[in-house]
Amino acid sequence: MEFGRIGPSDPGGSSRRSDAPIISKPTSSLPNSSPPNKRKLIFLAVVATVLIVGSAISAGIVISGRARRSDQNGVAIRGKPTEAISRTCSKTQYPNLCVNSLLEFPGSTTATEQELVHISFNMTLQHLSKALYSSNGISYVQMDQLERSAYEDCLELLEDSVDALARSLTSVAPSSEDGSIRAVESPDDVMTWLSTALTSQDTCAEGLAEAARGSVRDQMANNLKDLSELVSNTLAIFSSSGSDGGDFSGVPIQNRRRLMGENNADEWGKNNPGNLPKWLSRRDRRLLSLPVSEIQADIVVSKEGNGTMKTIAEAIKKAPEHSSRRFIIYLRAGRYEEKDLKVGRKKTNVMLIGDGMGKSIIRGKKNVMDGLTTFHTASFAASGAGFIARDITFENYAGPNKHQAVALRVGADHAVVHRCEILGYQDTCYVHSNRQFFRECRISGTVDFIFGNAAVVFQNCTLYARKPMDQQKNTITAQNRKDPNQNTGISIHNCQILPAQDLEPEKGSISTYLGRPWKLYSRTVYMLSFMDDHIHPRGWLEWDASFALDTLYYGEYMNDGPGAAVGERVRWPGYRVITSQVEARRFTVAEFISGSSWLPSTGVAFLAGLST
Numbered sequence: 001m002e003f004g005r006i007g008p009s010d011p012g013g014s015s016r017r018s019d020a021p022i023i024s025k026p027t028s029s030l031p032n033s034s035p036p037n038k039r040k041l042i043f044l045a046v047v048a049t050v051l052i053v054g055s056a057i058s059a060g061i062v063i064s065g066r067a068r069r070s071d072q073n074g075v076a077i078r079g080k081p082t083e084a085i086s087r088t089c090s091k092t093q094y095p096n097l098c099v100n101s102l103l104e105f106p107g108s109t110t111a112t113e114q115e116l117v118h119i120s121f122n123m124t125l126q127h128l129s130k131a132l133y134s135s136n137g138i139s140y141v142q143m144d145q146l147e148r149s150a151y152e153d154c155l156e157l158l159e160d161s162v163d164a165l166a167r168s169l170t171s172v173a174p175s176s177e178d179g180s181i182r183a184v185e186s187p188d189d190v191m192t193w194l195s196t197a198l199t200s201q202d203t204c205a206e207g208l209a210e211a212a213r214g215s216v217r218d219q220m221a222n223n224l225k226d227l228s229e230l231v232s233n234t235l236a237i238f239s240s241s242g243s244d245g246g247d248f249s250g251v252p253i254q255n256r257r258r259l260m261g262e263n264n265a266d267e268w269g270k271n272n273p274g275n276l277p278k279w280l281s282r283r284d285r286r287l288l289s290l291p292v293s294e295i296q297a298d299i300v301v302s303k304e305g306n307g308t309m310k311t312i313a314e315a316i317k318k319a320p321e322h323s324s325r326r327f328i329i330y331l332r333a334g335r336y337e338e339k340d341l342k343v344g345r346k347k348t349n350v351m352l353i354g355d356g357m358g359k360s361i362i363r364g365k366k367n368v369m370d371g372l373t374t375f376h377t378a379s380f381a382a383s384g385a386g387f388i389a390r391d392i393t394f395e396n397y398a399g400p401n402k403h404q405a406v407a408l409r410v411g412a413d414h415a416v417v418h419r420c421e422i423l424g425y426q427d428t429c430y431v432h433s434n435r436q437f438f439r440e441c442r443i444s445g446t447v448d449f450i451f452g453n454a455a456v457v458f459q460n461c462t463l464y465a466r467k468p469m470d471q472q473k474n475t476i477t478a479q480n481r482k483d484p485n486q487n488t489g490i491s492i493h494n495c496q497i498l499p500a501q502d503l504e505p506e507k508g509s510i511s512t513y514l515g516r517p518w519k520l521y522s523r524t525v526y527m528l529s530f531m532d533d534h535i536h537p538r539g540w541l542e543w544d545a546s547f548a549l550d551t552l553y554y555g556e557y558m559n560d561g562p563g564a565a566v567g568e569r570v571r572w573p574g575y576r577v578i579t580s581q582v583e584a585r586r587f588t589v590a591e592f593i594s595g596s597s598w599l600p601s602t603g604v605a606f607l608a609g610l611s612t
Contacts, residue, residue, distance in 0.1 A: 079103045088116045091240040092233040093483065097226060101127075101233075118172050120237050124230045125165040128197075131223045132158040138219050145371040147216055150207035153375045154220060157200035160345055160383065160411070161231070164193035164200075172238070187238075188487060188594075192413065192455065194235040195486040196433040199453040201228040202482055202519075203432070207373040235485045284326055284351075288390060288418055288604050292355060297330035304334070312352075312362065313338050321346040331392060333359040343412070347384040354392035357421040357442065363395040367402035374427060378409035385434075387412035393421040400425040400446055400469045410436055410454070417441055418604050424449065425466060431456045431490070435593045439604045444500055448478035450490065451518065455593050457491045459607060464500040465512045465534060474503075475541055477515035479522045489523035489553070490515075491587040494607065497526075497563065499534040507534040513541040514556075517548035525555040525578070525587045528610065535563030540570050550574055557584040584610055 081089070081099045085108065089098035098120075102108045105119055135155060143151060168190045205224065208217050287295060299315040300307035307330075309315050315329045326349050333355040341362065343350050354360025364379030366372055379396045382389070387410070398405035407424040410417065413434035421442045422429045428445035431452035438458045443450060446468035450458070465474040476497070479490045497514075499507045512534045515524045540554055552574035556566060566577050578584050585591055590608035 082109050082111075084111060084113045084116060085109075088113050088120075088237055089233070092236040094229040094233055097229050098233045098237075101226075101230060117237055118169075120234045121165065121169045121172055124234045125162065125169055127227060127230055128158065128162050128165055131227055132162055134223045135220060138216060141216050141219075143214075143216055144211075146373070147211040147214060149372045149376045150204075150211045151216055151220065153207045153373055154204040154224075156383075157204045157375075161197040161200045161227075163345060164197040165231075165234075168193045168238075191235070191239060191485075191487045192435055194231060194238065195453070195455075195483075195488050196411070196413070198228060198231045198235060198483055198486060199433045199480075199488070201231060202453075202480070203375055207375055210368075210373060232483050232485070235483065239485045284388075287326065287328070287351060287353075288388070288416075292330065292353060292391070295328065295330065295353065297328040297353070299328075300330045300332065301336075302332040302334065303336065304332070307332055311338055312336055312341055316341070316343055316347060316350070319343075319347045319350050321348075323347075323349050325349060326351055326386075328353065331355070331360040331362075335361045335363060337363050341380045342378075343382040343384045343387055345383045345385075349386035350382075350384055351388040351390070352392060353390045356391045357393050357419065359393075360391065361393040361395060363393075363397055364407075365396060365398040365402075365405070367396070367398040367405035369398075369402045374404040374406065374430070375409070375432075377404060377427075378406040378430060380407070381409040381411070382415065383411040385413045385415075387415045388418070389416070389420050390418045391420065393423065395422075396424040396428065398425075400466075400472075403447075406430045410434075412436070416604055425468070427451055433488075437589065437593060437604065445476075446474050447472060448475050448516075448518070450476060451478040451480065453480045453482070453486065453488045453519075454490075455488045457493055457587075457589050457593055458495055459493045459589065460495065461492075462496040462498060463492070464498055465503055466500040467502040467506060468510065473541065474510065474512035475516050476513065477524050478518040479515065479524045480518035481521040481523050482519045484521050484551075486521070489525070489587070489592070491592055492524070492526045492529055493588065494527070495529040497529055497531040497535065497561075499532060503534065510534075511536045511541075514539050515554065516541040517543045517552045517554075520548045520551050521553070522548055523553040525553075525557065525584075526559055527555075527557040527578075527584055527587065529559045529564075530561040531559055531563035533562035537565070537568035538570050539566070540572070540575060548574070555583075555587075581610060 077096050077099045079100070081103065085099055085102050089095040089102070092098045101123055102116060102119060105123060108116065108119055111119060132155070135158060139151075171190050201224065205228065208220055211217055299309060299318060301309050301312055301315050303310060309318075312329070312331065319327045319329070328351045331352060331354040341364075343352075362380045366377040366379070368374055368377060377396070380394050394408040396405040396407040404427040405424055407428050408417070408420075408422050409430035409432055411432035411434060415434065415436045417436070417438045419440045423444050425445055426447040426449065428449040429443050429451070431450065431454040433452070433454050436454045436456040438456065438461055441458070441461045442464065443461060444464040444466050446466050449465075450463070463476055465476065468474055477490050477492075479488075481488050499512070503510060503512075513536050514526060515522075539556070542549070550573040552572070554572070554575045555578045556564070556569075557578035569575065569577070588607070588609050
């Protein structure tokens with residue numbers, strides 16, 4: 001596993017994506033005390049449950065007591081692979097590690113290629129579970145603030161990865177009747193969960209790389225060894241049967257096989273009253289169209305004391321875990337600044353609704369310059385599936401000189417952010433992972449102000465570039481798709497790309513770009529959007545010399561406005577002016593983030609295809 005992103009340069013001249021100088025370790029340390037015993041017991045219970053489930057599903061396949069650790073650079077294959085193992089592993093990014101890890105399983109040498117799919121899932125889950133258990137065991141070690149921040153990120157991200165693999169394993173488990181792999185009802189769900197697990201490992205490694213080298217970092221590096229590569233291999237093995245390769249690798253399997261035509265778009269809500277989508281329940285459709293006065297909230301939060309509770313944190317704590325019912329938290333107008341606001345992974349189907357942009361405001365000022373990881377700086381974060389936010393402002397007011405400072409971080413699957421304002425400077429909106437949809441939002445920032453590795457569509461939104469620090473350039477997106485099989489990317493559809501008020505008088509001297517490639521397979525498209533004249537004629541910015549220029553996918557389709565002219569755009573191998581409707585449709589709501597038809601029932605009006 002490669003730690004960190006040292007090397008590529010930023011618009012401001014830094015050697016890190018952070019666009020900030022290397023942060024020195026704080027001289028003070030946190031007290032040498034452990035998290036509550038309750039949390040440790042929860043960790044142990046989670047790992048034990050996963051191991052039991054994995055063992056039961058695996059139908060007698062168990063992991064060997066001795067796990068080999070492989071370095072893909074020059075590592076020799078240990079043992080003689082079968083023809084099935086060789087064919088299976090030839091589809092992966094790390095074939096030698098794939099062979100060695102599969103050979104560790106008793107029974108793998110007699111398994112068919114179909115059976116090896118399941119073995120790969122189970123083996124990877126076992127490695128992740130072991131890493132989580134081992135990592136939790138070092139919580140007592142003394143750490144400074146940045147190291148503690150990175151460590152806690154990793155625990156959360158490892159839990160998310162274990163959950164994603166466990167859900168995926170269930171989907172590809174052998175049939176109880178004949179031992180064959182059961183048909184996956186929604187293969188793009190599995191693709192999403194594996195993509196998320198891979199992103200989580202990458203985020204964990206990056207946070208640790210920012211911390212100075214020490215015993216915790218070294219121990220975590222040992223715990224995490226090969227995890228990212230194992231998840232990558234599992235993703236490749238699963239996706240290979242439906243892959244069409246090329247620029248569209250990782251686009252959900254179902255969606256590759258069924259292109260969305262005009263007739264198909266009808267089933268996505270064209271004949272649906274109010275053009276409301278179908279993602280969740282009929283009740284949820286109404287919730288995103290009704291005025292606040294007609295919504296019956298489970299909890300009303302008010303700083304003035306005229307609600308159920310005074311803080312958002314209290315309200316989130318009251319939300320049930322693993323709920324299939326929509327839990328509504330109504331946030332009355334006011335400014336709310338609370339510590340570590342987060343809708344965690346277990347808090348599913350939470351809806352946060354306010355009185356409108358600029359009225360119900362969640363704000364914070366956490367930032368990397370004060371000794372936190374980027375992941376840790378969010379003023380508000382959500383990772384519970386089915387999260388919805390409506391009519392709220394999320395703000396990080398740390399300012400441009402504090403560099404990375406996230407206002408909103410979303411890692412929830414099937415998340416919707418509707419009519420919200422997201423304000424910051426660098427790294428404003430962190431679309432971390434899973435499937436997300438933003439509609440009618442206003443997002444402001446400077447460097448990489450929309451970034452992450454979700455499969456996300458921004459539709460009918462307004463993106464404002466603000467005035468950056470001296471010597472900096474603005475970059476709207478920094479998409480970090482690391483693996484060609486990940487079904488992730490940023491799609492900006494029917495949006496307005498404008499200069500903010502503070503940039504307007506100086507837009508002639510400050511360059512603003514549509515994006516730059518954070519990772520090797522970065523993927524971003526702009527479609528049918530208006531671009532003002534602050535956009536640089538080249539359109540896109542290099543990350544570091546020729547890095548990723550032939551592996552990225554950057555596309556523009558029928559945009560308009562003075563900044564949309566493509567005559568002077570970059571001539572990179574991975575950039576293209578999209579002229580085919582079929583190609584453009586791959587990045588619409590209906591094809592890019594459809595999943596199990598989850599979006600329509602949220603009630604957010606949307607365009608399924610390129611137009612209605």
